[in-house]
Amino acid sequence: MRVELILPDNQDEQRAVFGVHDTHLRRLRAGLGVAIVPRQGRLIVEGAEAAVSRAVTVIERLLDLAEYGAGRVSEELAKMVESSQADAEQRIAEGAVHTERRRIVARSDGQRRYLEEIRRRSLVLGVGPAGTGKTYLAVACAVEALRQGEVAKIVLTRPAVEAGERLGFLPGDMREKVDPYLRPIYDALEDMISRRQLSHYLAVGVIEVAPLAFMRGRTLSQSFVILDEAQNTTPGQMKMLLTRLGPGSRCVVTGDLTQVDLVDNGVSGLLHATRILAGLKNVAVVHLSGDDIVRHDLVRDIVAAYERDGETKRRHSR
Numbered sequence: 001m002r003v004e005l006i007l008p009d010n011q012d013e014q015r016a017v018f019g020v021h022d023t024h025l026r027r028l029r030a031g032l033g034v035a036i037v038p039r040q041g042r043l044i045v046e047g048a049e050a051a052v053s054r055a056v057t058v059i060e061r062l063l064d065l066a067e068y069g070a071g072r073v074s075e076e077l078a079k080m081v082e083s084s085q086a087d088a089e090q091r092i093a094e095g096a097v098h099t100e101r102r103r104i105v106a107r108s109d110g111q112r113r114y115l116e117e118i119r120r121r122s123l124v125l126g127v128g129p130a131g132t133g134k135t136y137l138a139v140a141c142a143v144e145a146l147r148q149g150e151v152a153k154i155v156l157t158r159p160a161v162e163a164g165e166r167l168g169f170l171p172g173d174m175r176e177k178v179d180p181y182l183r184p185i186y187d188a189l190e191d192m193i194s195r196r197q198l199s200h201y202l203a204v205g206v207i208e209v210a211p212l213a214f215m216r217g218r219t220l221s222q223s224f225v226i227l228d229e230a231q232n233t234t235p236g237q238m239k240m241l242l243t244r245l246g247p248g249s250r251c252v253v254t255g256d257l258t259q260v261d262l263v264d265n266g267v268s269g270l271l272h273a274t275r276i277l278a279g280l281k282n283v284a285v286v287h288l289s290g291d292d293i294v295r296h297d298l299v300r301d302i303v304a305a306y307e308r309d310g311e312t313k314r315r316h317s318r
Contacts, residue, residue, distance in 0.1 A: 001052045005043040005059055013066035014038075016073045017059075024062070024077055030248055032058065033151040033222050047222065048206050051149035097140040099192035100147060104140045110292035111137060117284035118252055123242070125230075125274055126254045128288025134254040135228050139188040141252070142224040146206070151224045151248065153205070156185045158228040159212045159237065182209050185228060212237055221246030230255035230270040232262055238269030258306065 007014050018025055018038065029036050032055040034047035045055050065072045097104040097115065106112040111133055117124045118141045126134040142154045186209065189198055201207040212233065227233070227241055230253045238253075245251055255270040262268065278285045290304055 001049040002044065002046045003052055003056050005045065005056065005063070007038070007041050007043060008063065008066060009041075010067075012069075013063075016066040016070040017043075017062050019070070019074070024073065027077060028055065028058065029222075032149050033145070033248060034149070035152070035222065047152035048146055048149070051146070051152055054149040097137070097144050098147070099140055099143045100194060100197065101192050104137070104192075106137070107133075108292040110286070110288045114286045114288065115141065117286050118250075121284045122245075122250050122282045123277070123284070124252045125270070125277065125283075125285045126252060126288065127257060127270065127274060127285065128292060129256055129258060129290060131293040132288035133292065134256075134288060135184060135226070136188050136191075138226045138228075138252040138254055139185065140192060142226060143189070143192045145224050145250070151250070152222040153220075153224070154201075154207045155215075155220055155223050155225045156182070156189075156207070156209045156228070157212050157215055157226070157241070158182060158185070159230075159232045182211075185209055185226075212241060215241055215244050218244050219246040220244045220249050222248040223250075225249060225251040227251070227253045228255075230273075231257050231260045231268045233269035234262070234266055235269045235272040238273050242273075 007017070019027075025036055025038070028034075032047075033051045034045055034055045036055070036059075037044045037046075043059060045052050045059070047055070062073050062076060065076055096106070106115055110128075114124070114126055114134075114137060118138065124138075126138065128134055139156070142151075142156075145151045146154055189207065193201070198207070202209070212227070223246070225241075225245065227238075230238065232255075233241070242251065242253075253270065253273065255268075257268060257271055260268050274285050277283050
């Protein structure tokens with residue numbers, strides 16, 4: 001969506017809105033998740049429909065205050081940022097995520113910590129067994145961020161690696177060929193966004209679902225990026241994806257290190273990333289466990305049984 005706002009003719013009022021060295025514009029872009037470009041007496045605002053609508057409301061308020069000087073604009077902008085942060089803190093305290101169709105609540109301490117880190121950090125690596133909500137909660141946070149205007153786009157990707165099977169030739173176009181790999185992501189989206197809205201987002205590219213190979217050479221700005229099944233990436237693929245992040249973007253990487261399907265026992269890019277990125281500023285590694293499994297109770301017992309078997313084999317191999 002694209003909207004043009006007319007700027008006041010008074011140059012002082014324009015400078016009041018822009019801020020010194022465009023500091024106000026930069027804060028607006030980062031906080032609202034939209035592109036804002038001044039051009040020939042107008043401000044061009046582009047991004048997701050919800051984000052643009054919110055940005056227009058904010059900018060029109062600042063334009064109204066511009067005649068009172070840069071101080072009033074700065075003061076109002078600070079209040080808006082503080083209010084937005086307070087809302088985020090409240091959502092963190094609740095351990096809840098608000099999407100179009102439902103309110104999603106963390107169901108364990110691990111999930112609550114996971115949500116908190118996703119909201120606070122630019123990059124989160126979520127590692128844990130099946131059923132812990134790694135992908136579902138990450139998608140929920142992305143949908144909420146889009147709905148709140150914090151990002152302009154959601155990019156969901158995963159490596160097209162088969163789990164011990166060979167699917168052979170798949171008919172159809174590119175999307176039909178890769179959809180089997182991406183079905184879990186679509187399932188999560190359909191649980192949070194109406195079918196009509198989701199179809200629109202997919203059609204116009206506000207939500208993009210694509211295999212990891214399609215990320216090469218791109219710059220993903222103002223985006224919420226989720227890399228799912230990351231245990232099946234190589235270190236090179238992981239580096240490729242993480243270096244695609246542009247201004248205003250956030251990324252969540254999810255995976256289960258007990259389910260690596262790489263051929264020839266290759267090194268998992270997820271394992272490698274947890275080792276070299278842990279401790280970096282604005283990066284968090286969250287380890288979920290069997291206590292965080294929210295599927296059928298039997299899933300928790302199955303995961304525990306496999307863990308015991310793996311530990312027994314490791315002891316005997318020493």
